[in-house]
Amino acid sequence: MAVTSESTTVWSGSLTEGSGEVALDSSKLASFPVNWKARAEGAATTTTPEELLAAAHSSCFSMALSHALTGAGHTPDSIQTTAAVTFEAGKGVLGSHLLVSARVPGLTEAEFEAFADDAKRNCPISQALAGIPITIEAELA
Numbered sequence: 001m002a003v004t005s006e007s008t009t010v011w012s013g014s015l016t017e018g019s020g021e022v023a024l025d026s027s028k029l030a031s032f033p034v035n036w037k038a039r040a041e042g043a044a045t046t047t048t049p050e051e052l053l054a055a056a057h058s059s060c061f062s063m064a065l066s067h068a069l070t071g072a073g074h075t076p077d078s079i080q081t082t083a084a085v086t087f088e089a090g091k092g093v094l095g096s097h098l099l100v101s102a103r104v105p106g107l108t109e110a111e112f113e114a115f116a117d118d119a120k121r122n123c124p125i126s127q128a129l130a131g132i133p134i135t136i137e138a139e140l141a
Contacts, residue, residue, distance in 0.1 A: 009034065022047065040089045050085040050093060057096050057125045058083035064123035068115050069104055077103035078141075095133040096126075101141045112140050 004026075011020035016036050023031040033046040058081040069076050079102040086094040100116055107115075116138035120126055126134055 019046070022052070039087060048087070050087045053093070053129075054083040054085040054096070057085065057098070057123075057129065060123045060125035061098055061100070061119055065100070065102070065116060065119035068119055069107075072115070074104050074107050074115075077105065093129075093132055095135065096129060098134065098136040098138075100136065100138045102138075103141045107140065109140050113138050 006025040007022055008025050009020050009022045012018050019033060019035040021031055022034055032052075034048060035046050037043045038046045039048040039050070061083065062079045062081045065079055065081075066076055079100065082099045084097040084099070086097075088094055098116075098120060102112065102116075104112060116136060120134055120136045
């Protein structure tokens with residue numbers, strides 16, 4: 001079954017002086033202010049498209065890793081993933097770096113790293129980001 005998710009942004013003004021609001025339409029769970037200053041200068045006053053992309057990447061990766069581990073008989077106690085998406089004005093999105101730490105009983109570090117690398121390559125958001133470098137640091141807690 002295909003599921004379509006929707007978000008809407010309403011923007012007012014110019015790129016550099018204007019601002020907008022991003023609403024999560026499908027879940028209706030939140031809306032977030034956005035502006036260029038946060039995106040180009042790192043001012044943590046509003047969210048950015050890259051922060052939302054990082055949220056998508058970290059959650060998708062965590063789900064893919066959990067699924068692969070569980071399918072192989074290694075249900076994780078916990079997985080914590082941070083995705084750091086880098087943006088540069090004039091160049092665009094430069095990459096996504098995944099930092100993952102997990103508690104998985106009965107798994108060696110090498111086995112865990114293999115599962116993490118597979119999830120990095122195969123989660124749907126990683127596949128959607130195929131045009132940028134994706135790096136990973138993975139460790140068992």
